[in-house]
Amino acid sequence: xxxxxxxxxxxARARIASVDVEKACAVAGVRGVLTGADINGEVVxxxxxxxxxxxxxxxxxxLAEGEVRFAGDPxxxxxxxxxxxxxxxxxxxxxxxxxxxxxxxxxxxLDSDSLVHEGWAGNVCAELATPTDHLAEAFANAAxxxxxxxxxxxxxxxxxxxxxxxxxxxxADGSLxxxxxxxxxxxxxxxxxxxxxxxxxxxxxxxxxxxGGFGQKINAHREDIVLLLAARHFPxxxxxxxxxxxxxxxxxxxxxxxxVRMALNxxxxxxxATIDHLSNxxxxxxPYPLISSAAVGAIFPGPLKYQLGAFSTxxxxxxxxxLTAYRGPWEFETLAREVSLDAAARQIGVDPAELRRRNMLxxxxxxxxxxxxxxxxxxTPLETLELALEAVEYEVFRQEQDEARAQGRYLGIGISSYVxxxxxxxxxxxxxxxxIRVEPSGTVNVYLAGGSAGNSLETTAIQLxxxxxDVDVGVVNTVQGDTALTPFGSGTAGSRSxxxxxxxxxxxxAILRNRIAEVAAxxxxxxxxxIEVAGGSAFVEANPINALTLAEVAHHAYFxxxxxxxxxxxxxxxxxxxxxxxNASHICTVEVDIETGLVRILRYVVAEDCGxxxxxxxxxxxxxxxxxxxIGGALLEHFEWDVDGNPLATTFVDYLLPxxxxxxxxxxxxxxxxxxxxxxxxxxxxxxxxxxxxAAVANAVADALSxxxxxxxxxxxxxxxxxxxxxxxxxx
Amino acid sequence: xxxxxxxxxxxxxRRSVRVPSRLSLADLLRDKLGLTGTHLGCEHGACGACSVLxxxxxxxxxxxxxxxxxxxxxxxxxxxxxxxxxxxPVQAAFRDCHGLQCGFCTPGFVVTVTALLERNPAPxxxxxxxxxxxxxxxxxxxxxxxxxxxxxxxxxxxAD
Numbered sequence: 099x100x101x102x103x104x105x106x107x108x109x110a111r112a113r114i115a116s117v118d119v120e121k122a123c124a125v126a127g128v129r130g131v132l133t134g135a136d137i138n139g140e141v142v143x144x145x146x147x148x149x150x151x152x153x154x155x156x157x158x159x160x161l162a163e164g165e166v167r168f169a170g171d172p173x174x175x176x177x178x179x180x181x182x183x184x185x186x187x188x189x190x191x192x193x194x195x196x197x198x199x200x201x202x203x204x205x206x207x208l209d210s211d212s213l214v215h216e217g218w219a220g221n222v223c224a225e226l227a228t229p230t231d232h233l234a235e236a237f238a239n240a241a242x243x244x245x246x247x248x249x250x251x252x253x254x255x256x257x258x259x260x261x262x263x264x265x266x267x268x269x270a271d272g273s274l275x276x277x278x279x280x281x282x283x284x285x286x287x288x289x290x291x292x293x294x295x296x297x298x299x300x301x302x303x304x305x306x307x308x309x310g311g312f313g314q315k316i317n318a319h320r321e322d323i324v325l326l327l328a329a330r331h332f333p334x335x336x337x338x339x340x341x342x343x344x345x346x347x348x349x350x351x352x353x354x355x356x357x358v359r360m361a362l363n364x365x366x367x368x369x370x371a372t373i374d375h376l377s378n379x380x381x382x383x384x385p386y387p388l389i390s391s392a393a394v395g396a397i398f399p400g401p402l403k404y405q406l407g408a409f410s411t412x413x414x415x416x417x418x419x420x421l422t423a424y425r426g427p428w429e430f431e432t433l434a435r436e437v438s439l440d441a442a443a444r445q446i447g448v449d450p451a452e453l454r455r456r457n458m459l460x461x462x463x464x465x466x467x468x469x470x471x472x473x474x475x476x477x478t479p480l481e482t483l484e485l486a487l488e489a490v491e492y493e494v495f496r497q498e499q500d501e502a503r504a505q506g507r508y509l510g511i512g513i514s515s516y517v518x519x520x521x522x523x524x525x526x527x528x529x530x531x532x533x534i535r536v537e538p539s540g541t542v543n544v545y546l547a548g549g550s551a552g553n554s555l556e557t558t559a560i561q562l563x564x565x566x567x568d569v570d571v572g573v574v575n576t577v578q579g580d581t582a583l584t585p586f587g588s589g590t591a592g593s594r595s596x597x598x599x600x601x602x603x604x605x606x607x608a609i610l611r612n613r614i615a616e617v618a619a620x621x622x623x624x625x626x627x628x629i630e631v632a633g634g635s636a637f638v639e640a641n642p643i644n645a646l647t648l649a650e651v652a653h654h655a656y657f658x659x660x661x662x663x664x665x666x667x668x669x670x671x672x673x674x675x676x677x678x679x680x681n682a683s684h685i686c687t688v689e690v691d692i693e694t695g696l697v698r699i700l701r702y703v704v705a706e707d708c709g710x711x712x713x714x715x716x717x718x719x720x721x722x723x724x725x726x727x728x729i730g731g732a733l734l735e736h737f738e739w740d741v742d743g744n745p746l747a748t749t750f751v752d753y754l755l756p757x758x759x760x761x762x763x764x765x766x767x768x769x770x771x772x773x774x775x776x777x778x779x780x781x782x783x784x785x786x787x788x789x790x791x792x793a794a795v796a797n798a799v800a801d802a803l804s805x806x807x808x809x810x811x812x813x814x815x816x817x818x819x820x821x822x823x824x825x826x827x828x829x830x
Numbered sequence: 831x832x833x834x835x836x837x838x839x840x841x842x843x844r845r846s847v848r849v850p851s852r853l854s855l856a857d858l859l860r861d862k863l864g865l866t867g868t869h870l871g872c873e874h875g876a877c878g879a880c881s882v883l884x885x886x887x888x889x890x891x892x893x894x895x896x897x898x899x900x901x902x903x904x905x906x907x908x909x910x911x912x913x914x915x916x917x918x919p920v921q922a923a924f925r926d927c928h929g930l931q932c933g934f935c936t937p938g939f940v941v942t943v944t945a946l947l948e949r950n951p952a953p954x955x956x957x958x959x960x961x962x963x964x965x966x967x968x969x970x971x972x973x974x975x976x977x978x979x980x981x982x983x984x985x986x987x988x989a990d
Contacts, residue, residue, distance in 0.1 A: 180861075182850070257932070258871045258877065258935050258966065258967065258969075259932070259934040260871075307932070307933060307934075309932045310932045310968050312968070342872040342874060552931035552933070552934075552969040715974075718973070719931055719969070722970060722972075722973040723968070726972065727968070727971075750876035750966065755966050757962075757965075757966060757972075758959040758960075758963050758965075758972045759959050759963045761973075787971075
C-alpha cells in the first residue's frame with residue numbers, strides 16, 4: 099500500500115512562481131510527486147451528476163496551477179511507502195509563492211479589485227433575482243415594515259471520519275478499484291468514468307461503513323479527483339486519508355448573509371416579504387451552487403401564508419474553501435425567516451407564538467402555492483407548532499421567565515418552524531433500484547446502491563424488505579455500497595433514501611411475491627391466484643396445513659422442475675411527486691448568564707411530521723444528530739479566517755463541536771397523520787433537525803436578552819459575542 | 831530515524847515490535863498490529879475516537895508514542911469485545927439504545943464508558959456527561975449514548 103499526502107498552500111491567494119520537487123523525490127521511500135502540470139491535463143470530462151453538464155462550469159483544477167486560491171489549496175501530491183515519509187517529503191516540496199491580496203469578506207468581494215477567478219466579474223459565481231415591482235403597494239400600505247440583517251458564520255459538516263479513499267489501478271485489464279468514504283458509490287463511479295475516460299464497468303467503487311457525511315461526501319472533491327488521476331501513475335494500492343486539519347481548512351464551508359424585509363398589517367399578518375441573500379461559494383464550489391441558493395429564496399416563505407414575495411441571491415467567489423452541500427443546504431431560509439418573525443414580534447409588540455398563529459399554514463390550507471410558486475402539500479405546520487407549544491408549556495414558561503427576570507436571571511424561549519422539500523425529483527435523484535434474492539436456503543438478501551453514512555439505511559432496508567415479503571427480520575440481510583454488486587442508485591442525499599429505498603423495495607417485492615406464489619402453486623398443484631404469501635411461508639388459504647416455508651419454495655425455485663426462474667427480482671422505483679414535503683416546529687428554552695455570556699439550553703422540543711415512521715429510533719436519531727449540529731452552529735462552531743484568509747480554527751480545540759455537556763435531552767413529538775404522496779407515505783427526515791435548530795436557539799437567546807434591547811444579527815452566539823452585544827446594547 | 835524494540839501486552843498477548851521513535855501508539859495499533867478498531871478522528875487529542883486503555887487508564891492513542899507503552903498493558907476495543915462476537919453489556923446497551931449511527935466514534939465511547947463504569951458503577955447524569963465530554967460524536971447528538979450509560983447504571987438487562 100502506498101500513501102499519499104498533499105502539499106497545501108499556506109496562503110489564501112498567491113501566484114505560484116515555481117514548484118521544486120527534487121528534494122522531496124530524493125527522500126528514501128518516496129515513489130513520486132505529482133503537480134498540476136503533471137496531471138491536470140489528464141482530465142477528460144469533469145462535471146457533477148446532481149447538476150448535469152449544462153450548468154456553467156466553474157474552475158476546478160485538480161491541483162492548483164499558476165495561482166493558489168485559499169489556504170489549504172492542494173498544490174502537489176507526494177506518494178511514498180508510508181504516511182510518515184510522505185509527510186516528511188511534503189515539507190521538502192519547495193513552492194515559491196508570490197502573495198496576492200486575498201478576497202475574504204463576503205460583501206467586500208462584490209466590489210473588490212481582486213478577482214478570485216479571472217473572467218468572473220465582481221466575483222459573482224451565480225446569481226438570480228425575481229421581480230419586486232408587485233410588492234411595492236404592500237410595503238407602502240403596511241402598518242409595520244420589519245427589516246433584519248442576519249449573518250451566519252462559516253460552519254462545516256465535520257464527519258468524525260475525515261475524507262479519504264484507496265485507489266488501485268490494474269494496468270493489465272485497465273480496471274480501477276476504489277474504496278471510498280462516499281455517500282454515493284454509483285455516482286462516484288460515474289464521475290470517475292467521465293473524469294478518466296475509463297468505461298464505467300471497468301471501475302468498481304466500494305463504500306462501507308462511511309463515518310459520517312452530512313453532505314460533504316455526496317460529490318467527489320478535488321482530493322478524490324487527484325487520487326483518481328494519480329492511480330494510473332502508481333499502479334499499486336494508493337491510500338489517502340486526510341487529517342482533521344485538512345478536513346477543517348480545505349473540505350468545504352458554508353457562510354451566508356441575508357437582508358429580510360417584511361410588510362405586516364395592523365393585525366400582524368405578513369402581507370409581503372423579500373430576502374436578499376449572499377452565499378459564499380469559496381474558491382471551488384462543488385457542484386455549481388445556484389440550486390441550493392435559489393432554494394433559499396424559493397423556500398423562504400416556509401410555513402407562512404403570505405402571497406407576495408421576491409428574492410435575490412448571489413453566490414460569491416472568495417479565497418476560502420469551496421461550498422459543498424451541508425445537511426439542509428438551504429437552512430438559511432429558516433434562520434432568516436424565523437429570526438425576522440421574532441424581530442417583528444418584538445417590534446410590533448405581539449407574542450412570537452401568537453404572531454406565528456396568525457401567519458402559519460395549517461394542514462387544512464394545503465395544497466398551497468407559496469409566494470415564489472412552490473406548491474406545498476401534505477404537511478402540518480400550524481399543528482406541529484401547537485403540539486410543541488403545548489409540550490413546552492409555553493404560558494407556564496412565560497410566567498417562569500417573568501419570575502426569573504425579577505430575580506436577575508434571564509430565560510428565553512425560541513420557536514422555529516420550517517417546511518422542507520425532501521426526496522426531490524431531480525433527474526439524477528428521481529429513481530432507485532433494488533434486487534431481492536431469496537437464497538436457496540430461504541434466507542433473503544436485499545441489494546441496494548446504499549451510501550449509508552450513519553443514517554441507518556441497512557436497518558431500514560432490512561425492515562422494509564421483511565415487511566414487504568412478510569418474513570422475519572432475522573432472515574433478511576442487506577448488501578449495499580458496492581457498485582459491482584448492487585443496482586444503480588444515486589446515494590444518500592437530500593433526505594431521499596427512506597422514501598426511495600421503500601419504493602424500490604416495494605416494486606421489487608411485489609414481483610418477488612408473485613414469483614413465490616407461482617413456484618408454490620406449481621409445487622402444490624394449485625393455481626397461483628389462490629396462494630397466500632404471509633408469515634414466511636406460502637400456502638393455500640383454504641388449506642394452510644400444506645404451507646410451504648420460504649426455504650421449501652426456494653428449493654423448488656432453484657432445484658425443482660421449473661428451476662429456470664430462481665427466486666430473485668429486480669425493479670426500479672421512479673418518484674412521481676416533485677418533492678415530499680416534511681415539516682417541524684422546534685422550541686428551545688435557554689438561560690443566559692449575563693456575567694459570562696454563557697448559554698445553557700434548558701429544554702429542546704421537536705414536533706415533526708415526516709409521515710409514518712419506518713423506525714422511530716432511526717427517525718429520532720436523525721433528528722437528534724441534526725438538532726445538535728444546529729445547536730453547534732448557533733452557539734459554538736465557527737470556521738473563522740483572519741483578514742488575509744488564514745484559517746483560525748484548524749483543530750477541534752479551536753473549532754468547537756458540541757459535546758455531552760453542551761446538549762440537552764431532546765423531546766420528540768411525532769405527527770403521522772399527513773402521509774406524503776410517496777410509498778408508505780414516508781417523507782424524508784435526515785436533514786430537518788439541522789434546519790430548524792439554529793433559529794430556535796438564536797430566537798431563545800434573543801428572547802432572553804430582550805430586556806436589554808439586544809438584537810442578535812450574527813452567529814455563533816458565543817459568550818464573547820453576547821457580552822459585546824450586552825455592552826453595546828446598554829443595560830436595557 | 832532511530833528505532834526501538836518494545837515489548838507490550840496488547841489485549842492480553844505479549845507483542846515485541848521494532849518501532850520508529852516517532853510512531854504514535856495509534857499507528858502502532860492500527861498499522862503494525864492490525865487493530866483497526868481504534869479510530870483516528872482528529873489526531874489532536876480532542877475527539878476521543880482513539881481512546882484505549884493503558885494499564886487500565888483511558889488515554890488518547892494519537893497523543894502517545896508507541897515507545898511510551900514499552901512494558902505496559904494496552905487494551906483496545908478488540909480486547910474489550912469478545913472474539914466470539916458476544917457483546918459486552920456496554921456494547922449491548924449502545925445497540926439497544928441506538929447509541930451509534932455511523933459508528934466511527936463508537937470504539938472510543940465504549941472504551942471510555944467501560945472504564946467509567948469500572949471506576950464508578952452508578953454515575954449520576956452529571957457524572958456521565960462529564961466523563962463523556964472528551965468524546966465527540968457528530969451523528970447521534972449524544973442522546974442514545976447517554977441513555978445507554980443510564981440504562982447500565984440502573985441495572986437494565988441487555989440480551990446479546
